[in-house]
Amino acid sequence: MKGVGVSPGIGHGPAYVLATVVPEPPEGLTYDGDADDEKARAQAALQQVAGALESRGHQAGGEARSILQAQALMAADPGLAVGVKSLIDRGVAAPRAIYEAFEKYREMLIGAGGYLGGRAADLDDVRDRAIALLTGQPLPGVPSEAAEPYVLVARDLAPADTAVLSKDVVAAFVTEEGGPTSHTAILARALGVPAVVACPGATTIPPGASVLVDGTSGEVRLAPSEDDVAEAEHAASIRQAAVDATRGPGRTRDGFPVALLANVGRPADLDPALANGAEGVGLYRTELLFLDRAEAPSLEEQEAAYRAVLESFPGGKVVVRTLDAGADKPLRFLPASGGEPNPALGERGLRLFRAFPDVMASQLAALAAAVVGTEAELQVMAPMVATAEEARWFVNACRTAGLDSAGVMIEIPAAALRAESLVTVADFVSIGTNDLAQYTFAADRQLGALTALQDPWQPVLLDLVAGTATAASDNGKPCGVCGEAAADPELACVLVGLGVTSLSMNAHALPAVRAALAASTLGDCQLAAQAARAATTAAHARAAARAYLPGLADLGL
The missing domain is CATH 3.50.30.10 (Phosphohistidine domain)
Structure with a gap:
């Protein structure tokens, strides 16, 4: 397969x-007894699910914790509770009421698309767990x-x-x-x-x-044979040994430097980043500090969280993305945010900052305070920037807060196509290939059926990266990539060939990318990039680039 x-x-x-071990409760399922008792039964099941998910999140920590906390909030959502109670008042039994209320909400999420659409599977899991508790079935x-x-x-x-x-x-x-x-x-x-x-x-x-x-x-x-397994494991061990043998800062075989940075969201992400030789942080997702809270984190709490990351990389670069929430990731303490009919295209990122200047002022002030006394190079960037006017506004806000380096993310086609106008006002740019692909192809990044359109090897996406990197270079500004594309060793070489100066990724991907760059010259990367852009499909682009990166085959990559 x-x-x-x-x-x-x-x-x-x-x-x-x-x-799927929890079957749909039959239509027309009713209950005997008091409606209030049935409502209490439904509410107890949902509360038990929420508590179990919250507990499991604390046990898991890291990325899983924030994901499970969000799922627990689904189980405790007041709107869903109202829907369940309304159905019970009409005589529907608790298991069926939960199923129908969740199904209506599920359709709303899928219709919204984007981040919310991708959470439909999470909602199904909450629903099935509650129904299993009510019907005495084993939990999924x-x-x-x-x-x-x-x-x-x-x-x-x-x-x-x-x-x-x-x-x-x-x-x-x-x-x-x-x-x-x-x-x-x-x-x-x-x-x-x-x-x-x-x-x-x-x-x-x-x-x-x-x-x-x-x-x-x-x-x-x-049903692989023993020889198949042995051959695959041997190839993997050779690949791992070659990868592990490459140490030090990122650079091509002929010495062209490429900063290799880590994407982080929580303190638990720092140890893997350091263990895998990250030279700094290329994407600090600060929204994880804000999500799933009834009140905004205080300035002091923010300062402490930011300082922990800055102190982990003395002398290194730490690129902080300001709050990327709102619309598809609504904040509970900002009731006016979210609720748009198409959240993927809604009021999020920088747009939210402009709508709630106090939130912005607090975060920028906390960042300015956190860097004092540390040896890290702090760079701050705004997500969802579409125009030069927005870039200029954000840079001015950072300057007012005492932050010396302010940049913007390139994740909207409009920003990539007019990158020249953005890099003249911003200190640096960072390309978020995940969202840039999603918006370029109108393809929800959570949908497996559209995976081919989300492929970062798509030549038109490489064109947008190339145009952005060229605009940055022409104006003497750095251009990084912090999307999933940077974690692909072959594509990392192509991105460098397109003019990207730093790559940020999941910490576990750093060794392989470091080895791929060390096995290729800058000329190899440039030829590979030209060949990939000349292709007509993502698969052809990868194959064409591969022909100019012979060093990767020696590594087994």
Whole structure:
């Protein structure tokens, strides 16, 4: 079988096929007794689900914690509770009332698209857990212990299924749905577990069947022979040894420097970044400090969180993305934010900052205070910038707050196409390839069916990167990439060939990217970039670039 590799490595073991084990309650299901008692039963089930998810999030920590906290909020959502109670008042039994109320909300999320659309699977998981509690069925889930590591196969995976797993339990993930930025992909990379998503027919794999998963190529092989497994593991060990042998700052074989940075969101992300040789932080997602809270974090709390990251990289660069929330990631303490009919195109990022200047002022002040006395180079950038006027406004706000380096993210086609006008006012630019691909192709990045359009090898996306990097270079400004594209060793070389000066990625991807650059000259990268841009499809672009990067084959990459 063939899917999309989203977390590199080789995984082998028996298949554990996660099926939907909670059936839909029958239509017309009614209850005997008092309506208030039935409402209390439904509410108790939802509260128990919320508490269990919250507890599991605390146990898991890291990326999983924020994801599960958001899922717990779904279970406790007042709007859903009102819908459930209304159905019970009409005689519908609690299990069916929860199913119908959640189904209506689910349709709203899918219609919204973007981040909210991608949360429909999370909502399904909350619904199924509540129904299982009400009907006495086993809760959905996967074994957290096993005699040997297994390959977890599913249509899709809810965060609660994967949050408390480890490499000791799971050899690999395979899902029929999802994309490079789905929760399965994010958590798999954080765990360092190979993963393949968007793999048609994966759930037809017989439970217990032996499976070999290549998280790099996306290949899923059933019933591999001992020789197949040995060959794959040998190739992986050679690749890992070659990768581990490359140390030090990022640079090409002929010495062209390329800063290799880490994407972080919480303190738990710092240790892996340092262990894998990150030279700094290229994307600090500060919104994780703000989400799922009834009140905004104080200036002092923000300052302490930012200082912890800055102090971890003395002499290094730390690029902080200001609050990327609102619309598709609404803030509970800003009731006016969110609720648009199309949140992916709504009031978020810099647009939210302009609507709520007190939130902006507090964050910028906390950043200015946090850098005092540290040796890090602080750079602050705004997300969702579309025009030069917006860039100028943000830079002026940073200057007023005492911040010396202010940049903007390039993730909207309008910004990429007119990058020249943005780099003349901003100190640097950073390209977010995930959203840039989503908006360029009108393809929701959470939908596995549209994975081909989200492929960062799409030549038109490379054109937008090239135009942005050229505009930055012509104006003497740095241009980084902080999207998932930077984590692909081959594509990292192409990005450098396009003129990108720094690459930021999940910490576990740093060694392979460092090795790929060290095996290629700047000329190799430039020729590979030219060949990729001349192609007509993403697959052809990758193949064309590969021909000019012979050093990667020697590494087994």
